Amino acid sequence: MSAVTLLPLGALAQSTAPASPEPSSEAKAAAKADAPADAASDAKPDAASAASGLGTVYVTARKRAELQIDVPISVQTMSDKDLRASGTTSVSDLSSQAGFTFTSAQSTGAYGRSAGMVTFRGLQGELGRPNDASGGVFLDGVAITNGISTLGMSDIARVEVLKGPQNAFFGRSTFGGAVNFITKVPADEFRGTVNTNINHHGSSDVDASMEGPLIAGLLKGRLMVASHNKVAEQHASDGGELGAENSRTITGTLYVTPTEKLWLRLRGSYQENDDSLPAVAYLAATNNTSCTGRTYTGTGRDGATVSYTPGTAYFCGSIPDLKQLGSGVINANTTIPAAAYNAFVNNSLNDPYLAKTPRLDHMGMRSEVKQASLQAGYELPKDMELAFNLGYNEANTTSIYDLDKTGTANFFSAQINPTHDLTVDTRLSTDARQSLRGVVGASLFRSSYVYSQIDYSPGFGGTAAGISTNFSNFDSTVPAVYGSVEYDFTPQITGSLEARYQRDQIKSYSRAGAVQENRTSNVLPRLTLRYKPTTNISTYFNVAKGVQPLTVNSGFSSASAAAKAYILTQVPTASDFTEQPTLTSFELGFKQRVGNNFQYALALYDMQWKHRLTSTTIFNPASCGTTSGTAECPLTASGTGIQSGNDARIRGIELSVDAQLTPSWVVGAYVDYKRARWTRYDSSSQSRYGSYGTAALTGYAVSFDGNTVARVPDIQVNANTTYRFNPLSNGWRPWLRADVLYVGRMWESDFNFARTDPYSRIDLRLGFDKNDMSFDIYVRNLANDRSWTTVSRVNNLGLSPLTSFSQQGLTAMAQEERAFGVRASYSF
Numbered sequence: 001m002s003a004v005t006l007l008p009l010g011a012l013a014q015s016t017a018p019a020s021p022e023p024s025s026e027a028k029a030a031a032k033a034d035a036p037a038d039a040a041s042d043a044k045p046d047a048a049s050a051a052s053g054l055g056t057v058y059v060t061a062r063k064r065a066e067l068q069i070d071v072p073i074s075v076q077t078m079s080d081k082d083l084r085a086s087g088t089t090s091v092s093d094l095s096s097q098a099g100f101t102f103t104s105a106q107s108t109g110a111y112g113r114s115a116g117m118v119t120f121r122g123l124q125g126e127l128g129r130p131n132d133a134s135g136g137v138f139l140d141g142v143a144i145t146n147g148i149s150t151l152g153m154s155d156i157a158r159v160e161v162l163k164g165p166q167n168a169f170f171g172r173s174t175f176g177g178a179v180n181f182i183t184k185v186p187a188d189e190f191r192g193t194v195n196t197n198i199n200h201h202g203s204s205d206v207d208a209s210m211e212g213p214l215i216a217g218l219l220k221g222r223l224m225v226a227s228h229n230k231v232a233e234q235h236a237s238d239g240g241e242l243g244a245e246n247s248r249t250i251t252g253t254l255y256v257t258p259t260e261k262l263w264l265r266l267r268g269s270y271q272e273n274d275d276s277l278p279a280v281a282y283l284a285a286t287n288n289t290s291c292t293g294r295t296y297t298g299t300g301r302d303g304a305t306v307s308y309t310p311g312t313a314y315f316c317g318s319i320p321d322l323k324q325l326g327s328g329v330i331n332a333n334t335t336i337p338a339a340a341y342n343a344f345v346n347n348s349l350n351d352p353y354l355a356k357t358p359r360l361d362h363m364g365m366r367s368e369v370k371q372a373s374l375q376a377g378y379e380l381p382k383d384m385e386l387a388f389n390l391g392y393n394e395a396n397t398t399s400i401y402d403l404d405k406t407g408t409a410n411f412f413s414a415q416i417n418p419t420h421d422l423t424v425d426t427r428l429s430t431d432a433r434q435s436l437r438g439v440v441g442a443s444l445f446r447s448s449y450v451y452s453q454i455d456y457s458p459g460f461g462g463t464a465a466g467i468s469t470n471f472s473n474f475d476s477t478v479p480a481v482y483g484s485v486e487y488d489f490t491p492q493i494t495g496s497l498e499a500r501y502q503r504d505q506i507k508s509y510s511r512a513g514a515v516q517e518n519r520t521s522n523v524l525p526r527l528t529l530r531y532k533p534t535t536n537i538s539t540y541f542n543v544a545k546g547v548q549p550l551t552v553n554s555g556f557s558s559a560s561a562a563a564k565a566y567i568l569t570q571v572p573t574a575s576d577f578t579e580q581p582t583l584t585s586f587e588l589g590f591k592q593r594v595g596n597n598f599q600y601a602l603a604l605y606d607m608q609w610k611h612r613l614t615s616t617t618i619f620n621p622a623s624c625g626t627t628s629g630t631a632e633c634p635l636t637a638s639g640t641g642i643q644s645g646n647d648a649r650i651r652g653i654e655l656s657v658d659a660q661l662t663p664s665w666v667v668g669a670y671v672d673y674k675r676a677r678w679t680r681y682d683s684s685s686q687s688r689y690g691s692y693g694t695a696a697l698t699g700y701a702v703s704f705d706g707n708t709v710a711r712v713p714d715i716q717v718n719a720n721t722t723y724r725f726n727p728l729s730n731g732w733r734p735w736l737r738a739d740v741l742y743v744g745r746m747w748e749s750d751f752n753f754a755r756t757d758p759y760s761r762i763d764l765r766l767g768f769d770k771n772d773m774s775f776d777i778y779v780r781n782l783a784n785d786r787s788w789t790t791v792s793r794v795n796n797l798g799l800s801p802l803t804s805f806s807q808q809g810l811t812a813m814a815q816e817e818r819a820f821g822v823r824a825s826y827s828f
Contacts, residue, residue, distance in 0.1 A: 053596030053597060053660060054599060054659075054660055057077055059160055061073065061169075062439070063169060063441070063484075064385075064432050065432070066432075069538050069591045070530075070538060072538070073162060073163065073542070074589060074601065075162055076098050076163075076656060076670070077158065079157070084195075084825075086720065086737075087739075087765065087780065087823075091116065094159065095118065097670075098179075099656075100118050100120050100135060100179070101118065101119040101713075102116060102117075103117060103790060112365055113275055113365060114149070114275075114399045114415070116148040117135070118134075118135035118137055118148070118179055119176065120176030121177070121605060122712040123583070123607070124710065124711050124712050134175060135173070135177045136179070137181075138170070138179065139393075140180075141423075141425065142393065143171070143173075143421065145393070145447055146449075147271075150247055151181070152247065155224050155251050156182070159180065159182070160178075161177070161179050162178045162180075163654065164177060164587050165544035165545065166546075167524040167546040167547065168499055168500045168526045169482060169484075169498065172546075172547055172549045173549060175583040176546075183251075184211075184253070185255050187211045187222075191827060191828065192209060193827045194207075194825070194826050194827075196823065196824050196825075203821075205226070205229070206227045207225065207226035208225055210222070218256065218257060220255050221252070222253040223250075225250050226248075226251075228247040229246055230243070230245040230246070232276060232279070233817060237331050240276070241277075242278065242279040242280075242331075243276065243277075245275045246274045247271060249269065251267070251268070252268055252269075262379075265374070265375045265376075267375075268370075268372045269370070271370075273365065275364045275365045276363065277334055277364050277401065279330050279814075280811055280812070280813055281325070281788075281813070282798060282810070283319070284796050285809045285810070286799070286807060288313045288314065290314075290316045290317055295307045296308055298702070298703060298704045299704070310753060312806055314754070315754035316753050319754050319756055321786060321814075322814045323786055332407070333402045333407065333412070337412060342465075343466075344465065349465065349467055351452055353416045353452040354414070356416075357396040363400050365397060365400075368396050370395075371393050371394075373390065373392070374389075374390045374391075382430075382431060384431060385428070385429045386427075386429075387427050387429070388425070388426045389425040390423070391422070393420065394419070394420040395417075396419070397415075397418070398414070399414070399416075399417070400414045401413050401415065406797075408799070410798060410799075410802055412457075412465075413456075414453065415452075416452040417449075417451055418448075418450050419448060419449050420447070420448050422445070423443070423444075424444045425442075425444075427442075435487060436485070436486075436487050438485045442481045443481075444479050446475070446478075447475070448474075449474055449475075452467075454467055459802045460802065469555075469640060470640070471511055471554060472552060472558075473508065473510075474507060474508045475506070476505065476506050477505045479503055481500070484497065493530070493532075494529075495530075499526070500524045501524075504520050504521070504547075504549060505518075506550045506577070508554070508576070516576055518577045520580060524544075525544065525545055526543070528542035529541050536594070538592070539591075540588070541587070541589075543584075544585045545583065545585075546582070546583040546585065547583070551578055551613070553576055553578045555640040555641040560634055565634075566620075567642060570618050571616065578643045578645060581609065583607055583608070583610070586605065587606075588603070589603040597659060599657075599658050601656045602654070603653070604653050605650075605651065605652055606649075606650075607650045608648075610647050611645030611646070611647070612645060612648055613643045613645060614643065614645070616642050617795075618640055618642055620634070620639070644682070646683075648678050648679060648681075648709050649677055652673055653671075653672075654672045656668075657670075664724045664725070665721070666722050668719065668721075669718070671717050674715075675714070676709035677707070678705055678750065679705060680705055681703060682703050683750070683751075704752075707751065707752045709747075709750065710750045710752075710792075711746050711747070711792065713743045713745065715743075715744035716743050717743075718742075719740045720737065720739045722735060723735065733769050733770065734766065734767065736767075737764070738762065739761075739762070740760065740761070740763075742759075743789070746791065756788045759788070763778065764779050772827040773824075773826050774825045775823060775825070776823050777820075777822050778823065784818040787814065788812045790813045794808075795807065
């Protein structure tokens with residue numbers, strides 16, 4: 001993706017250049033697209049350094065160095081010092097600072113760190129797979145499709161968060177936005193750093209690095225090791241841990257400069273993760289009366305309005321929070337059942353995919369993540385630049401879960417997920433100082449994704465584990481060419497056209513080895529007009545198109561002939577491959593900097609999302625009881641998931657503000673307010689037959705147009721302020737920082753029955769800096785707000801006896817408990 005360079009505002013204060021001022025040589029050296037950031041960018045003020053102004057930010061979001069105010073998209077940047085000042089140690093932490101949403105599978109966190117994806121501007125998927133994400137995650141410009149949840153910040157130099165469709169430059173899975181982590185380049189002189197962090201619960205993070213020249217003027221290197229240990233938030237009724245996380249990471253980087261015009265960088269990373277079951281609550285709706293007397297409106301098959309009410313106990317209105325329900329709702333069986341141990345742990349069923357992933361002998365998750373990249377840049381005559389990027393990622397994960405998330409031993413599952421992907425990208429950029437400038441490039445992306453599952457279901461009378469029909473195995477190949485042309489019509493008016501042509505090809509493999517193929521071609525443009533009346537004011541309008549990847553309707557494609565025939569009676573449009581989701585986006589933006597001490601960016605967006613994938617679980621007819629595997633009852637006891645497409649429209653406004661009130665006092669804020677509504681939401685199978693049971697709804701509503709997209713907060717606000725005091729007599733300089741997060745209400749499902757209450761979090765830090773040493777004491781979640789951060793409607797699998805899937809409930813995750821801690825850093 002891109003790198004960031006930050007320079008003192010005074011360096012450009014005398015500039016009266018046209019709309020696209022030339023970056024300084026320092027900026028160009030540090031901010032080449034996909035190149036690592038270097039020490040030149042450390043000029044930006046933060047909580048740990050004095051400042052005389054907000055500084056000027058250079059970004060390369062469009063594959064060349066530009067002032068952030070000139071880039072006609074919504075962009076946020078954070079340096080490593082910003083990350084440390086805010087206590088950001090994970091992608092989840094970053095999301096609360098940078099205005100996007102990070103979720104685990106199906107937005108509930110139910111599968112912990114085994115899955116994760118980012119969401120921008122309410123483009124919330126529900127399938128929980130990498131190809132369902134609306135935002136892409138990149139590491140030094142290399143796409144990462146798995147292992148996002150465990151990505152740490154120890155080796156990160158800069159982060160760019162780009163809002164709105166980025167498909168033209170970055171390909172599929174970025175039609176909502178993109179996050180690029182730029183890792184640190186080795187220093188020119190020998191140095192090292194040790195960072196430690198521990199809180200009163202016993203959780204800790206430690207990292208250490210050494211770097212410097214290996215061959216003077218030619219080669220320098222960096223070695224970093226990190227350890228992450230999070231203690232269990234809760235304990236299950238059987239005494240087992242819930243919410244524990246452990247990671248170990250080692251990273252090495254070599255940076256070579258054979259000539260003044262050529263640089264190369266080789267980076268490799270290896271990480272091991274070992275977690276317990278996540279701390280997830282299950283809220284059973286049995287005997288709940290909050291829906292009594294409530295009615296909802298949908299549309300019947302004949303087009304007439306239908307009034308309906310949940311036909312079984314459920315939650316309507318505000319969802320009770322953790323303080324009301326008590327911590328007992330967070331529970332699970334944390335011991336692998338003896339009848340499933342050999343299948344889950346020793347692979348007695350000879351699942352070929354389980355043989356590829358780490359051996360796991362406890363409930364929870366274990367994964368190995370390997371990453372390698374080679375980057376190069378060469379300065380050509382006439383100030384043209386040639387760049388090359390090659391990256392490989394591999395994430396192999398084994399997870400064992402108690403699917404009912406209760407103390408009842410009904411359903412257990414081993415979920416196996418070996419993945420890998422390859423990115424190759426090369427491009428040529430012309431002189432950015434010319435009134436006509438451009439970029440041309442070519443890329444190839446290949447990925448392999450496997451999801452295999454082994455089930456043990458004593459709740460339905462199972463006595464042994466068996467391989468599930470829930471299975472996905474597909475390879476994607478996406479060759480593409482892309483480019484941009486930008487022209488200054490006048491010193492104030494600039495137009496640009498960016499576009500990518502790609503072929504999205506997918507091969508799906510059944511367990512028996514049968515192969516199905518699908519492919520499509522897309523042209524993904526972004527057309528922008530920018531008006532810059534002065535150096536410090538910029539307005540723009542752009543229109544863009546984006547797509548999500550092709551994907552397999554695995555529940556249908558892997559079903560037997562009898563099962564397919566039955567599924568088609570419930571979902572007549574089901575097929576082996578789903579429709580490709582598309583997005584059309586319109587954005588109007590304003591950016592202004594006032595002197596050295598105030599700047600803001602405002603963006604208004606309107607997006608139309610077509611064929612958003614919605615999941616429906618199809619079960620055997622109710623007459624089957626617990627029977628399965630027959631012609632009359634062809635599905636397994638747990639049913640099969642089918643995806644279909646629906647349409648939504650999302651409109652919103654984003655505002656970011658940064659101000660330096662005094663030389664010692666800085667503040668920043670970000671606000672995102674949106675309305676995400678279904679313009680076409682057809683879910684007849686869910687309303688009548690699907691995962692909500694045949695008796696879930698009275699009346700036969702099949703369409704729910706106008707409902708709000710589930711799990712999308714209407715508003716998100718984060719703000720921070722830092723005040724630096726005068727130095728003490730012993731040389732230590734104290735500072736105080738506060739971070740505030742506010743997240744609005746979210747519906748639990750697209751039927752809009754129940755919703756979370758708004759929640760907030762306040763973090764405080766008191767720090768002290770002196771030369772190469774710093775430490776601070778902090779409290780996270782000062783008010784100990786335990787509100788739900790994610791909720792999702794699911795069947796109640798914890799009943800005993802379990803006779804059907806008609807009973808309902810919610811899975812939910814709460815904010816982490818209040819934590820007091822100490823953090824220290826020493827550089828030498």
